[in-house]
Structures are given as structure tokens and as C-alpha cells.
Amino acid sequence: MNLIKNALIYKIDLPNADALRKHFSEKQFTEIGACDYCAYGFVPCQEGDLVSVFNGGIAFSVRYDQKILPASVINTEVNERVKRIEEAEGIRVGRKWRREIKEMAIPELLAKSHVATKIITSFYHRETRTLIVPVSSKKLAGVIAGLLVQAVGAAKTETINVSDVKGGLTTRLRTYLTAEDDSAMTAFGSFALNPDVWLKGEGGKVTYQIASIDNGSEGIVNAIAAGLKVDAVRLGFVGVSFKLTSDFALKGVRFSDTEPQEHQTSVDEWMHEASVQTLQVVSAVEELCRLFDYQVAA
Numbered sequence: 001m002n003l004i005k006n007a008l009i010y011k012i013d014l015p016n017a018d019a020l021r022k023h024f025s026e027k028q029f030t031e032i033g034a035c036d037y038c039a040y041g042f043v044p045c046q047e048g049d050l051v052s053v054f055n056g057g058i059a060f061s062v063r064y065d066q067k068i069l070p071a072s073v074i075n076t077e078v079n080e081r082v083k084r085i086e087e088a089e090g091i092r093v094g095r096k097w098r099r100e101i102k103e104m105a106i107p108e109l110l111a112k113s114h115v116a117t118k119i120i121t122s123f124y125h126r127e128t129r130t131l132i133v134p135v136s137s138k139k140l141a142g143v144i145a146g147l148l149v150q151a152v153g154a155a156k157t158e159t160i161n162v163s164d165v166k167g168g169l170t171t172r173l174r175t176y177l178t179a180e181d182d183s184a185m186t187a188f189g190s191f192a193l194n195p196d197v198w199l200k201g202e203g204g205k206v207t208y209q210i211a212s213i214d215n216g217s218e219g220i221v222n223a224i225a226a227g228l229k230v231d232a233v234r235l236g237f238v239g240v241s242f243k244l245t246s247d248f249a250l251k252g253v254r255f256s257d258t259e260p261q262e263h264q265t266s267v268d269e270w271m272h273e274a275s276v277q278t279l280q281v282v283s284a285v286e287e288l289c290r291l292f293d294y295q296v297a298a
Helices: 017-025 071-089 095-112 138-152 165-178 214-225 267-291
Strands: 008-012 038-043 052-054 057-068 114-125 130-133 157-159 192-201 204-209 229-237 240-245 250-255
Touching: 008 138, 017 057, 017 138, 038 138, 052 267, 057 138, 057 267, 071 095, 114 138, 114 267, 130 138, 130 267, 138 157, 165 192, 165 214, 165 229, 165 240, 192 214, 192 240, 204 214, 229 267, 240 267, 250 267
Parallel strands: none
Antiparallel strands: 008 130, 008 157, 038 057, 052 057, 057 114, 114 130, 192 204, 192 229, 229 240, 240 250
8 A cells, every 4th residue: 555655845843642633623624615715624544533643653634625616617607797797788897897797706606616625644754853745736735734833833844945956856867877987876876766757948848768767868968968957757765766856846656565455454554554654755855865965954
């Protein structure tokens, strides 16, 4: 079972599990209002507990409900209302009036909109103060981190944002492919470079998914020389692999010893996997910080 498929990483100081349960109970999820865009709050994780404690850390779940209301739907409704007014009154609806019509239409559309529900279980490694929010959306991760800070109050939060990861990845990959000395072997430190590379620039995007990095080295080097930057690479590290993006997000996380889930998972199994996978991701993140000379604030 793969509990962490993506990872946006924060450093945060959290109190003990009992204190967190008290805090979370005051910020539990409540149903979305008729005219609200979204609603979110804490919900039980394992066995009805707001905070699930596993070896080395804790897990907690947040429910996020969002109304599905595309801009195209709003525009269509506004256009229809404007057309009815203009035909009935024989006058032209100006910009100010149109804005007012839109402001009136949105709450009515929200009341009828479909609600999409997500439940996100995040993982916290206590020794390293590392919070893993397993989503790919920075906006959603920010909502969860923000809710956590609101609940806890004086929590010290830090987003891991390694400067110039894109430039660093580009330089390291070029060194790996072209250097004739030992720097090629150390370009990615303890990480294994897998043959998936994503490049991006003003001229467009190029994706290399090949049998071997060496087989595509000339094309990659030429693309970098033409001005493209490495947007992401797939790296492997001690039982886990992932796509590291230029903004320091981990996507498509895979664990080498994870088996497909063919039966109902027991709580003990879930807790074991939570502990192992959290530690593997944290170990990889700590090594990435060392590789890119990232200093965690004291």
C-alpha cells in the first residue's frame, strides 16, 4: 500500500499527540454552506482518532470539500441573464451592471453545484520536525498547513524551498552527462538518477523517458545548450524513488517494497507502512537538503 504518492514538505514544531487532539477537535470539519466555495477541517484518521500515533511520528486527516463551478458555467449564466434583460428592457447592460448580475448569480449557482470531496492524510516525523503533505497542489498543501497553524496557534512553520533547484538540477545533470572526472559520479550524491528527465524553456518542453540516460545524453546536452532547463528528474534513494521538480516537490513517489493491496488493511499494517514510508521520504528529503546545501532555520 502506497500511502505517500506525492509530497510537499514543511518543517514545523508540533506539540504532543494529546495536545494536538484537543486542538484538532476545535477545528473539525463542518458541512459546506450553500453559498460557500469550499469547507475544510480535521476528520478522524485511524480508528476514529483525530491523531494516529505510529513509530516515529503521527498522522492526521483533513477533509476538503469544494464546489465545482467552472468559469464557463458562470459566464454562460451571466450572458443568459444579460440577454434576457436587454431583450425585455430594450437597453444595453453595461460593465458595472454586468458585475452586479455576476455577483448575484454566483451564490445561486454555488447552491446547486456539485461538491468534490478529498480526504488528505498527512504524516509528521517528530525527530526531524518534517511534515509531509501528500498532494501535488501547492494551494491545497497551503490550506492544510494553514489549518494546522490555526489549530495549534504558535507553531513555527517553514516551507522547504531550495533556491535555484532548477539551475542546480540543470548543472548537475550536465555534469553527470559530460564530465570526465569524478564530479560526474558525485553530481547527484547518494541518489540514483533514473532515466526520466523533463526539460523546459521558452522554446517548449521536452521529455526524455528512455531505457538509459546514456542513450539520450547527446539529446539532453544539446537541449540544455539550447537554453532549456531541467524541470524535473526521477531519483532513487534507499527504497524510494520520486520525480523531483524544480520547485522542490516530490511527485510520483514509489516504494520498492510496497505490494499491491489485495486485502483489507489492518490498523497495525497501516501504522507500520506509515512509519516506514514516512522515514524513507524524510531520509530522502534530508539527503536532498544536504545535496543542495539547504540550511534549516534553527
